[in-house]
Amino acid sequence: MAMTLSDRIPIGELRKHVGEVVLVTGWAAAVRKQKAVQFVILREGFDRVQLVNDRGASPEIAEEIDALRPESVVLARGTVEENERVKLGGLEIRLEELVTLSLADELPIGKDAGLDARLDWRFLDLRSEPNQLMMRVQTIIEREFRNYCLGRGMVEINSPKLMASPSESRSELFEVKYFDRKAYLAQSPQFFKQMGIVGGLPGVFETGPVFRANPSFTSRHDTEFTSIDIEIPWVSSHEDVMRFEEQMLSRVLAAAQDEYGEPVERLFESEIVVPSTPFPRISHADAIAAVEDDGYTIPRADGDLDPEAERRLSRIVERTHGHQFVFVTDYPASVRPFYHMRQDDAPQLTKSFDLIWKGVEITTGAQREHRYDRLVAQAREKGHQLEELQFYLDFFRFGCPPHGGFGLGLTRLLMLLLSVANVREVTYLYRGPNRLAP
Amino acid sequence: MAMTLSDRIPIGELRKHVGEVVLVTGWAAAVRKQKAVQFVILREGFDRVQLVNDRGASPEIAEEIDALRPESVVLARGTVEENERVKLGGLEIRLEELVTLSLADELPIGKDAGLDARLDWRFLDLRSEPNQLMMRVQTIIEREFRNYCLGRGMVEINSPKLMASPSESRSELFEVKYFDRKAYLAQSPQFFKQMGIVGGLPGVFETGPVFRANPSFTSRHDTEFTSIDIEIPWVSSHEDVMRFEEQMLSRVLAAAQDEYGEPVERLFESEIVVPSTPFPRISHADAIAAVEDDGYTIPRADGDLDPEAERRLSRIVERTHGHQFVFVTDYPASVRPFYHMRQDDAPQLTKSFDLIWKGVEITTGAQREHRYDRLVAQAREKGHQLEELQFYLDFFRFGCPPHGGFGLGLTRLLMLLLSVANVREVTYLYRGPNRLAP
Numbered sequence A, B: 001m002a003m004t005l006s007d008r009i010p011i012g013e014l015r016k017h018v019g020e021v022v023l024v025t026g027w028a029a030a031v032r033k034q035k036a037v038q039f040v041i042l043r044e045g046f047d048r049v050q051l052v053n054d055r056g057a058s059p060e061i062a063e064e065i066d067a068l069r070p071e072s073v074v075l076a077r078g079t080v081e082e083n084e085r086v087k088l089g090g091l092e093i094r095l096e097e098l099v100t101l102s103l104a105d106e107l108p109i110g111k112d113a114g115l116d117a118r119l120d121w122r123f124l125d126l127r128s129e130p131n132q133l134m135m136r137v138q139t140i141i142e143r144e145f146r147n148y149c150l151g152r153g154m155v156e157i158n159s160p161k162l163m164a165s166p167s168e169s170r171s172e173l174f175e176v177k178y179f180d181r182k183a184y185l186a187q188s189p190q191f192f193k194q195m196g197i198v199g200g201l202p203g204v205f206e207t208g209p210v211f212r213a214n215p216s217f218t219s220r221h222d223t224e225f226t227s228i229d230i231e232i233p234w235v236s237s238h239e240d241v242m243r244f245e246e247q248m249l250s251r252v253l254a255a256a257q258d259e260y261g262e263p264v265e266r267l268f269e270s271e272i273v274v275p276s277t278p279f280p281r282i283s284h285a286d287a288i289a290a291v292e293d294d295g296y297t298i299p300r301a302d303g304d305l306d307p308e309a310e311r312r313l314s315r316i317v318e319r320t321h322g323h324q325f326v327f328v329t330d331y332p333a334s335v336r337p338f339y340h341m342r343q344d345d346a347p348q349l350t351k352s353f354d355l356i357w358k359g360v361e362i363t364t365g366a367q368r369e370h371r372y373d374r375l376v377a378q379a380r381e382k383g384h385q386l387e388e389l390q391f392y393l394d395f396f397r398f399g400c401p402p403h404g405g406f407g408l409g410l411t412r413l414l415m416l417l418l419s420v421a422n423v424r425e426v427t428y429l430y431r432g433p434n435r436l437a438p
Helices: A011-017 A059-066 A115-120 A129-151 A190-198 A238-268 A284-293 A307-321 A372-381 A386-397 A410-417 B011-017 B059-066 B115-120 B129-151 B190-198 B238-268 B284-293 B307-321 B372-381 B386-397 B410-417
Strands: A021-033 A037-044 A047-054 A073-082 A091-102 A175-178 A181-185 A204-211 A224-233 A281-283 A325-329 A346-350 A352-357 A360-367 A403-409 B021-033 B037-044 B047-054 B073-082 B091-102 B175-178 B181-185 B204-211 B224-233 B281-283 B325-329 B346-350 B352-357 B360-367 B403-409
Touching: A011 A021, A011 A037, A011 A047, A011 A091, A021 A047, A021 A059, A021 A091, A037 A059, A037 A073, A047 A059, A047 A073, A059 A091, A129 A204, A129 A224, A129 A238, A129 A410, A129 B129, A190 A204, A190 A224, A190 A386, A190 A403, A204 B204, A224 A238, A224 A410, A238 A325, A238 A352, A238 A360, A238 A403, A238 A410, A281 A284, A284 A307, A284 A325, A307 A325, A307 A352, A307 A360, A360 A410, A372 A386, A403 A410, B011 B021, B011 B037, B011 B047, B011 B091, B021 B047, B021 B059, B021 B091, B037 B059, B037 B073, B047 B059, B047 B073, B059 B091, B129 B204, B129 B224, B129 B238, B129 B410, B190 B204, B190 B224, B190 B386, B190 B403, B224 B238, B224 B410, B238 B325, B238 B352, B238 B360, B238 B403, B238 B410, B281 B284, B284 B307, B284 B325, B307 B325, B307 B352, B307 B360, B360 B410, B372 B386, B403 B410
Parallel strands: A047 A091, A281 A325, B047 B091, B281 B325
Antiparallel strands: A021 A037, A021 A073, A037 A047, A073 A091, A175 A181, A175 B175, A204 A224, A224 A403, A325 A352, A352 A360, A360 A403, B021 B037, B021 B073, B037 B047, B073 B091, B175 B181, B204 B224, B224 B403, B325 B352, B352 B360, B360 B403
């Protein structure tokens, strides 16, 4: 019987094929060579099955298995048999044929490898059960985010990452050799998503890479990550933006909980709590007061919340409201970019917010200033070069609705969802000051 | 009565509110100031409604409208009235209040502006009915592509765009200043999506930017575009990859036809034909023979199909098979990258294909070589520096399934779907050698 890959049965579906001859494929997670019998544990994604060969019955297969090293990829044909003593679903496959499709070398890292070694060999690291799960949870986050936006009639954009001038600030900017001139990599799609609103679109969303030439090595920073972004028109204030975000996140977490709550708890010891809406809100001033009451003096010169203050604030809110999320609102203009809208009755404050989850800031959002004169004045006040910003300022000269939006880092979200300590663990391929490969 | 944006009614839903006082928002598409009566045509996305004001009834509103310039953004309150003589759905709104939220300057471009001027002011250009439609059709393409992949249990990846070494070739490569060293922008996610397969994922998909330092100015080229990419394991040959793509495209086009077939025909004079599957297939050798029979001698030194040959081939297939699509298969190894798998019985040929739609190549796909020794030999044969490729070659040393995939340019697809002549028209913000802004 000729074996062809199109006849293969996923290991997860073998239960339906007891007594049949099937074709299966996967990685040899373990190879046990005994005197009379050989066993191969075949792995495919989350699923595993035991393959059995009696040396006497098939010396050819015996030879093939003797040469097999762990993590080799094989194609196997055999009969699915029930066997209560087998842990993996009480099934095993009695081999009739085994072909090594890809023989593995000796593995360069062991199970106890450190993070850096694992990242060097990320494709081996990805094969672990937690990482298989992590990639699937990530897929759900992106899917549900987009479905939420699509359900509101919003339009997807793919904004350019190459720009003639800096998007927001000259710091943390990567420079590109662009033919005989210079270009820069976008630090966020901020200006371009606002352009969609000015362009008359009914709300826009994007998931795409952003680039930050940040030389720091913390567990939360990277030089490239996936940003989840939206911008919506006709908002009355930042409150409309917060309402959008809390509903979206509640949907995302409900889907993740529903589909992978059990394995996330088992493999990451992390419980996915579907948050109630509305999320608690606290003004920036009240947040600082609460943290100070808690006995912490913020060391930052600008008085803004630092990571320790964010952690403490989360604990306070968890205690007082029983909620993992908290919106910090009404940030002072002094610590916000020029395009955040000021409050009418308190122009030193902005219509902006941060979202903190489990002690970590995951979002900055705001209503944007859409009135040209005020925007120019605010840009000037912040010391920006107006010439570099002119392409952006022009957006507001020909009719722009009131609008707002937010950005959310995919890996920060995933890191907190899975309760892992480092964005490197939850990035498909992490990029940092010292890491550009594989 | 205080007007608040949260009470606004979309213009498309006014029919349900006849006789009621409503709040609407939008752009003043036209302002007509007569002696006794004033009219404003208010536009929001695809929808329009006429606002009416009797000067005598409200001098305040009259003053506001007199100061209004086209494309200003307004918020209006008034009663929805039926009026058979009004073209826009037989409805108009008798104004009780009008607030100019954003007064437009004199517009910098007119309706007859050329492409370059329109791209300079892309946010104004996007407000046109065809462009509003284009962005919505694009949204459907991405949605249906992803839903097709999700339905097959595939995992989404966000592969890095910053690389330590070139992805495929040194030509057309953008260089980035990366702290004290150099990085490059990925020309495709090719290697990284293959890494997902090696990492044990059950098929991967991605929509993300790719970068090509191509100095050419043709209607099909750009320096940055969105690539739609997949990679699937356990393929028997490139045939499995073609089957995936034809089913996916058929689904995408069916959804586009269903939701926007009528307006696409009206605004773009383009009929969306849902293609039957399987698509016609023709070998590269037969394609060349057919084009030569058609009286065309291909001028390329390497004998590969040039754009004119692709156009002729499409016409031939349309004539003989009544089909807009054709897969050209079995490309010679000489015109394909080193990682395309060779055919067992004809090693000068690859297990690869291009997909041509309406005379334009939209995809290159292949089964990949997953056997380390052959891959190294093929890389060497093509003259590659093995050191630069080592991170990629390593993927194949520790167990890799047979696999294949394809890439598809989003804007090329959209250009052909809408029958427009230039990718610049269907890119949110086009990037070319001379264009980096807005």
